[in-house]
Amino acid sequence: MKAYTKPFLAIILILLADQALKFWIKLNMTLGQEYRIISNWFIIHFTENNGMAFGMEFGGEAGKLILTLFRIVAVCAIGYGVIYLVKHKYHRGLILNVALIFAGAMGNIIDSTFYGLIFSESSYFQPAKLFPPGGGYAGLFHGKVVDMFYFPLIQGSFPQWFPVWAGQEFVFFRPVFNIADAAISVGVIAILIFQKAYFKEEKKEESYPHSEIIEE
Template sequence: MKASYVKPFLVATLVVLADQAIKIWVKTHMYLDERIHFLGDRGMLRFIENNGMAFGMELGGELGKLTLTLFRIVAVIAIGFGLVHLIKHKYHRGLIMNVALILAGALGNIIDCVFYGKIFDYAPWFHGRVVDMFYFPLIRGTYPQWFPFWGGTEFEFFSPIFNLADAAISVGVIMILLFQKRYFKQETPEPVSTNSEVVEE
């Protein structure tokens, strides 16, 4: 494998391995909704499982679950080919590394969906649940009474519970959005003058 391919695929592999190591540890050492605090009440491991997309969003029903898993598989194959294309055509290294993060995140969650149901003996192939654990409820409070729609109700920031794969996808997407001008900058050739030289007699 050429050197230019090694680093992005190595990064993707390390992210997937780290993601799976954390998930398997959580799955085998914690019970559902158990919490292990490491930043007091502002940061903790909280073991949950979800049937759907990143940060606990879902696509309902058994058919929805299977459809989502198959879509993920197609998406990760497409991202993989896209990454090879970017490397082959020497795109910006930052873009390549961020796509590698997205690939790793997508693959990390696919592993849960495809294999975990069988490995942990609770569902057939392709119907596994994604393991989430990172929880950072940084701000808690109550909306003021005058606040539209939610006045008087409690709010929490940051409420999603996520895993390393979700984080890798989010970082990759956000970095591409932030630096898209740099990543997709094209060299514009200098304009060629159409004026012919005037030769004085």
């Protein structure tokens, strides 16, 4: 059971932090409201999206339903993957990063699945209410994902000689995201960076039986 402890704690902590912050945002901020935490480059900006991570959209109401159901299937597969990796004693770093991806996916699924049922609609004039008398703003699987972290680190305009976007304004980093998105991104990037170390032991185990046959 010790092998499950760190991944399980990571999942619980990310889910609690993600949902606690989203609840606070929904109940205390209006759409578009923002707090400047560090100058103009770290901003808490309340927005919602109907689609994927970092505010990307996907195909209206039908697309929203398909995406939410796909997320549920995907998160079940990832959860099974975490258990499989633990049971087969894969690299602890790999297990932890897959757990981060699982927690992030689960965090956004909670929004998509339940927020439409338990919250009233957020507006530009007043915050949402929890368990409103008239019911929530949408049905099951049709909730909106809450985003809040905005890091416009670099703002400016493309030079006139620049192709396609000449003279247009740009912002880096433009997408608004949440803790769940960040957990997914950290997990995926870490796996890509450290994949050689994570799968090194597995490759050695696979090649070992062949070396014995050659020696015999």
